[in-house]
Amino acid sequence: MSSTAEPFRLSVFVPPVVAVVADHLGALADAGVDLIVSRTNSSAQQLTELRAGVVDAVVTAMDNVIEWTSSGCRTVVVAQLEATTALSLVARPSIDDVGALAGAAIGVDAFANGFSMLVRHLIRARSVPDVRWVEAGGVRERFAALEGGSVDATLLGSPFSEAARAAGFRDLGRVDSLFADFPGQGLVVAAERMPKLAPVLTRLLRAFDRAIAWSADAGPEVGCDLLMDAGYPGAAARSAWDCRPRTLVPTAAGRERIARMRRDLGLLPAGVDPEELWAPGLVAAATRPGAPESVGDRS
Incomplete structure (x- = not known):
């Protein structure tokens, strides 16, 4: 330099x-x-x-x-x-569909801004009731929260989405692909x-x-x-x-x-x-x- x-x-x-x-x-x-x-x-x-x-x-x-x-x-x-930004909605193994997130705790970086807008829009569009939003931090912190059981689902990017799938968590789909212009x-x-x-x-x-x-x-x-x-x-x-x-x-x-x-x-x-x-x-x-x-x- x-x-x-x-x-x-x-x-x-x-x-x-x-x-x-x-x-x-x-x-x-x-x-x-x-x-x-x-x-x-x-x-x-x-x-x-x-x-x-x-x-x-x-x-x-x-x-x-x-x-x-x-x-x-x-x-x-x-x-x-x-x-x-490639982001997957990843959930604990018993949740096999977005509709099954009723009553679930979903981890986000920040509730009021950022990529949480994507999953909040998806939850609203699917009329999923009683979701709880947990501000869990960045992608590393959200992965840790999912592994530790303090959230039931969260948005993860690579390599954490692959690590979650390898650990048995369920990938509910690429959220960014639903909103290609986001x-x-x-x-x-x-x-x-x-x-x-x-x-x-x-x-x-x-x-x-x-x-x-x-x-x-x-x-x-x-x-x-x-x-x-x-x-x-x-x-x-x-x-x-x-x-x-x-x-x-x-x-x-x-x-x-x-x-x-x-x-x-x-x-x-x-x-x-x-x-x-x-x-x-x-x-x-x-x-x-x-x-x-x-x-x-x-x-």
Whole structure:
């Protein structure tokens, strides 16, 4: 890493593919960014750390910005870092269908935001009664809660969904496949820090865009090998590679899906316009033709 590299603190549940690829390519060093990644236990922890300035940005469900802004911490989505997030609804062995979740305790990261919107929408659509919602934390913590019996079902991504199936838990289906336009995780920052962070964010996004371009030409074997070298288990590597972004720009369909799902659930806060929580300028600046490629090109 260049001595001129600027530190950028990023909170993640799992390191995003674009960050792994950008590091492998030397794109982060070329952009003058020292990416310092920390793993989080929950979106609540991410919000706390954003508020306190402990981290500069978080990789999290894009829906989170709506609830966080409503709670008094205005946050914005700077870029989309997953095309989608592969999540399975996994339950204890005696539950063989979504309809059998009546009276069950379902573990989520946060009840009021994030990917819990998917399973809450599914439960509502199937008219499943008396469900109890348990805020159990991130995917590792939810897997532990399922194993320990404190929840009856939860959303799990790879490799925890595979581990749960191997342990005899029942996979009730890929929830994200029911809502194909629900977007994956995004890069989120506190709005008040945007002016200060804009220069380093632009360079970071330029490195990520370079990673996306490389990934478009790399085969899945090459990509999965790279992710496994970075610590991803085999099944998780393939799942993450398949969910990698093809662009940093959140789709209009994805943004509308989040808003529509919240409206259907009666959870769109008054006075919050989801479209105002997406900041497209930095991606545009980072990906415009002729944008400088390295820290040495900056004036």
